[in-house]
Amino acid sequence: MASNVDQARPDAAAGPAEPRRSRIGLFLPFVLLGLVVVLWSVAWFWIRGRAADEMDAWLAREAAAGRTWTCADRSITGYPFRLELRCGSLAFARADGRFTLGPLTAVVQVYQPRHGLLQVSGPFHVEQGDLVADATWKDLEASFHGASDGFTRASLVVDDVKGTIAAEGQPPTAFAGDHLEAHARPTPVRFASEGAVDVSLRLTRAVVPPLDALLASTDPLDLALDATIDRAAVLRTGQVARELETWRQAGGRLDIALLSLAKGERRLQASGKIGLDADHRPAGDFDVRAAGLEALVAQAMGPRIGAERGAMVGRLLGQLLSGGRRAPDAAAPPGDAALKPLPPLRLADGRLMLGPFPIPNVTVPALY
Numbered sequence: 001m002a003s004n005v006d007q008a009r010p011d012a013a014a015g016p017a018e019p020r021r022s023r024i025g026l027f028l029p030f031v032l033l034g035l036v037v038v039l040w041s042v043a044w045f046w047i048r049g050r051a052a053d054e055m056d057a058w059l060a061r062e063a064a065a066g067r068t069w070t071c072a073d074r075s076i077t078g079y080p081f082r083l084e085l086r087c088g089s090l091a092f093a094r095a096d097g098r099f100t101l102g103p104l105t106a107v108v109q110v111y112q113p114r115h116g117l118l119q120v121s122g123p124f125h126v127e128q129g130d131l132v133a134d135a136t137w138k139d140l141e142a143s144f145h146g147a148s149d150g151f152t153r154a155s156l157v158v159d160d161v162k163g164t165i166a167a168e169g170q171p172p173t174a175f176a177g178d179h180l181e182a183h184a185r186p187t188p189v190r191f192a193s194e195g196a197v198d199v200s201l202r203l204t205r206a207v208v209p210p211l212d213a214l215l216a217s218t219d220p221l222d223l224a225l226d227a228t229i230d231r232a233a234v235l236r237t238g239q240v241a242r243e244l245e246t247w248r249q250a251g252g253r254l255d256i257a258l259l260s261l262a263k264g265e266r267r268l269q270a271s272g273k274i275g276l277d278a279d280h281r282p283a284g285d286f287d288v289r290a291a292g293l294e295a296l297v298a299q300a301m302g303p304r305i306g307a308e309r310g311a312m313v314g315r316l317l318g319q320l321l322s323g324g325r326r327a328p329d330a331a332a333p334p335g336d337a338a339l340k341p342l343p344p345l346r347l348a349d350g351r352l353m354l355g356p357f358p359i360p361n362v363t364v365p366a367l368y
Contacts, residue, residue, distance in 0.1 A: 040080060047110060048076050051083055067094045067237060071104075083108045090120075096239040099126035114146035124163075128240065132172075135163030150191075150233070156182040178205040178220075187228055195233025201225040211263070219264030228255040241368035248276040256286070265292040269339060274347065280366040286345040291338040 059069055073088035090101040102121040109115065122136035138160035145152045158180040166172035180203050187196035205220040212218050231252035235243050253275035261268045267290065274284030343355030352362045 044079055044110065048083060051085075052076055055085075062237075065238075067092070078107065081110055083110060094239060096241065097126065097128040099124065116144045116146070118142040118144070130168035131165065132168070133163060133165040135161060137161040150186060152185065154184045156180075173208075173210055176207045177203050179203070190228075191233070195231050197229045197232035199225070199227050199229060215263055215266055217264045217266060219266075222260075222262045224258060224260040225256070226258040228257070230255060244276065244280070244368055248280070252276075253284070259286075267291045267339060270345065272345075276367065277349075279350070280368050281347075281350050281364050282367070283347050283349075285347075288342040288345045289339040290342050291340065 062069055068091075070091040070093075071085075071087035072090075073086075075086045076083060077086070078084035085104075085106040087104045090104050092099050101124055104121070105119045107117045107119075118141065120140045120142070122140075124133075124135045126133050137158050140156075140158045142154070142156045144154050158177075160178060161180060162174075162176045164172035164174050181201070183200045185198050187194075187198050190196040201224070203221070203223040206223065207220055211221060229252070231247055231250040234246050234250045234252070237243075253273055255273050256271055259268075259270045268288065269290070270286045270288045272284055272286030274282055274286075277283040346353040347364055350364045352359045352364060
């Protein structure tokens with residue numbers, strides 16, 4: 001009978017009931033994720049507020065120094081990982097000039113605050129002294145890599161730029177270019193002691209009508225420049241004349257490793273050093289190599305000695321260059337075997353001299 005009773009009550013022989021498991025562990029990751037999102041959102045809005053306060057403080061300091069910046073319809077967005085400063089337009093004004101820009105966007109990653117990206121739309125209008133310039137472009141992008149003691153690299157890229165420049169009371173001169181790149185970085189070793197900055201500039205297929213008339217060629221111009229600006233660290237955003245004078249007094253100069261100009265068959269390469277003399281005029285010496293400049297020499301010498309004699313000088317120069325020897329320290333790059341050394345080019349006392357002879361009808365004015 002006992003066995004029958006046990007069979008009738010199967011639960012009597014079963015072990016104790018297992019406790020019901022808690023489901024908190026299932027929801028804990030989502031709770032933590034939500035907490036992180038809330039904390040990060042609070043942190044991002046705090047960072048945005050600090051950025052706006054720092055910007056307002058900087059604008060106030062600039063205004064106190066006589067430089068006024070105006071960012072129209074300013075906004076700071078970019079949540080969750082970026083800060084995006086947007087201006088409907090940007091304007092700058094100080095005693096010696098002013099400029100305006102179209103819409104602007106500056107982007108900084110929250111986790112990489114020293115690396116900034118910039119996109120700017122035209123038009124651009126600038127007034128500097130008696131000069132007025134306007135420009136538009138298809139794309140303009142810039143980047144800046146900051147450091148605790150300055151910067152490590154800055155770059156600018158512009159595509160399809162067009163514009164005009166004119167002196168007060170003069171008709172405007174048009175210019176255009178397919179592609180412009182400019183890069184700058186502190187010169188290794190020399191930046192800390194001399195404040196030197198390396199710069200590199202490339203301009204392709206530029207059209208400048210006054211150069212067409214001067215060089216008797218309508219071919220587009222390609223330009224390359226690699227140089228070092230000594231004492232660049234003394235330059236600030238003050239008035240141009242004041243900054244240039246500070247740079248001159250500090251012993252500033254431009255050390256040109258390569259200046260290359262190519263316009264059709266006319267090509268020129270130069271290297272040298274240039275600074276500012278006591279009268280604020282460019283002064284320096286250049287080693288020059290060139291090809292296809294015979295017509296230019298004839299055109300430059302014509303007003304002084306007559307067109308026929310000028311052409312004769314140009315032909316003579318071409319013959320001399322074709323038989324000249326290459327300077328051992330100025331080897332032409334591959335494909336430029338036609339480049340021949342010219343007499344040294346010198347800027348001195350407001351004159352441009354080729355060897356011992358001044359180039360007629362050319363004066364070098366003071367920059368400020």
